Amino acid sequence: MDMEFSAEQQNFRDSVRDFFENTYPSDIRDKVRRGVSLSKDDMVRSQKALASRGWAAPNWPVEYGGTGWSPTEKYIFENEMARADVPPVVPFGMSMVAPIIYSFGSKEQKERYLPDILNSNVWWCQGFSEPGAGSDLASLRTKAVRDGDSYIVNGTKTWTTLGQYAEWIFCLVRTDPTVKPQEGISFLLIDMKTKGITVSPIQTIDGGFEVNEVNFDDVRVPVENLVGEEGKGWTYAKKLLTHERTGIAGVARSKHQIGKLKKIASSIPNGGGATMMEDDDFRRRLSEVEIELMALEFTDLRALAAVQTGGAPGPESSILKIKGTEIQQAITELFVEASGYYALPYTPERFDDGSNVEPVGPDFAAFAAPRYFNVRKTSIYGGSNEIQKNIIAKAVLGL
């Protein structure tokens, strides 16, 4: 056991750092640092910059464009990314549909879709949840009925993140209503331009527009867009949930946020002649989160190391999701606490790049409450934290 980086790993870190500081578009980093929203173009440019170095998809197998990095190198990369305020890669194409395609798709599908995902030429979104199927995803009702060389899809998908930008959607659909719910589900790729698809925005509590409802009204999808076998969609989606969990804990980004929070708290008065950083109660809450995070960082590394030595990522990775999101939420909560009265002013224009609206109160405070409200989603999405506990109870504890 040893936690030091080798000389080679240090060189790797330096080359990643150098790339982010000198080659990667600095205007995007600047926006992330200021907390303003990124446009679709920003996100695409960011990912194309990574792709230009061959770094867009560290978790893919090398033959499809992965980096072949060791867990330690992935860890270094994520830390450097967060440190440089480089936004995370939008996961729907790169870490959700691509692993399904390269694991279960046909040769034609791999050739057709993977290069465009790797190079961020096509934007994907996810069609899993439905108004009536959230945690109980297997009860989904969007149906795909075979008609010659096509499926006719009817139904509604919801909570479709950034669906407003998407060119393609990957969906779980019911192809056989007569068998057990899990066995009648198939995995379908659908072009968003197809006739019969309507995307409607859903505004979230922070005031933002991230998620959408997607309606399918007699949408004709070529049979060749089925991934793998009919009726196996549930199995594929479940595999996806236990694999590719690298970074789900968000450790590197939470570390970076704690660093920012400490800086801010060192300049905010606590009303007792000291700063918030010197305030015993605030400091204790901050330490509690930091300690949880230091632990999670090693839980994450242990999980990565287990995968590297041939072990399965295992349902233990559910810990990463639960603890990771609890920590993210706790940090946003502390930003609100640090803001004091200035958590209150609602100035959504501040999220627009180039807004010349004068800040009310400290610069960071406008973003504190909306971030906090927004990040409540993390313990709900991707299988709610309660569902994650069910998974651990069953798969790890054998209950």
Place this chain on the structure above:
Amino acid sequence: MDFAFTEEQELLRDSVQRFVRENYPFDKRNKLAETEAGFSSENWAMFAELGWLALPFSEVDGGLDGTVIDTMIMMEEFGKGLTLEPYFPTVVLGGGAMRRAASPAQREAVLPGVIEGTTHLALAYAEEQGRYNLADVATTARADGDGFVLNGRKSVVLNGTAADWLIVSARTAGKQGDAEGVSLFLIDSSTKGIDRRGYRTQDGGRAAEVTLEDVRVSGDALMGEAGAGLAVLEAVIDEAIVAIAAEAVGAMTALNAATVEYSKTRVQFGTPIGKFQALQHRMVEMFMETEQTKSLLYRAAMSMDSGRPDAARCVSALKVQTGKAGRFVGQQAVQIHGGMGMTYELNVGHYFKRLTMINSLFGNIDYHMRRFAALDGTTEAA
């Protein structure tokens, strides 16, 4: 970066596991805890034979040059068995101080006996008024000719009764609370003026209140430099915290396994209680807290072994997490076992008691929360 144990370390783990399996059925353990000594001298001889008592000492001193991680492995397995032999006070605490501060003559006088299993040590550092503050030392060591005269009281000295040698912190200069001026002395426990009032501890161990009244020692009883003992104590205690946190991880692992097992067999309302979601989620939380503690344990042990500047901060983080997790896992294990969890006969309550006492040693959650904050800035961006 590497998270794998070496083959030697796996062998060490196997051998401690075998010892626990063969020698620590729980009823036998409880009987042993009730004997006067509170541990088995046959087991202690076995520890010596297996080389465990030599583990952390340097080869020059007849040891095996073991690392913090090696000790961690042993202690984790001891924790699973709730073993009673005073490995921790003699080898980790006393031995830790000897390794860092003893002169060659002192090593020669003491360590061969420790390694052979004939000599016991105790570290007498705590005082009632000082709580967890290692610098709050009221015990004095006044220079007298070429020696010293010690006066004072030391609290809850683990293994204090069995110890052949006491390592005592006393002030040779400065005032109570000063970082400078604390010195360590290696003293034969039968020296005139030493009074030891021994007692049992909540977790089946043994400790003593040690009073020093005009205890006269020669100059060569001083360990290391006069007045520079605090840094030694801090290093010894940081290493000791890693060791008892490992013990706590072992205890929590055993408790979780016992609780899950019990919930599968205990039937109420016609169903094994482990089928109830309220209890399932509780047990998942117990599992998560244990894993998080193990992660900080590895982090702290590795940081100490490679001498990283943030090692002390990692140790405080570990102690906080161990305190919280130990309390949660211990309380909930008793809760889920219901009335059975309350019985003296079942091991569950005894793990809970040990975990509770571990929080009270070397600084509790509150103390290490403050130390963690005070040491901010030492954590490197890995």
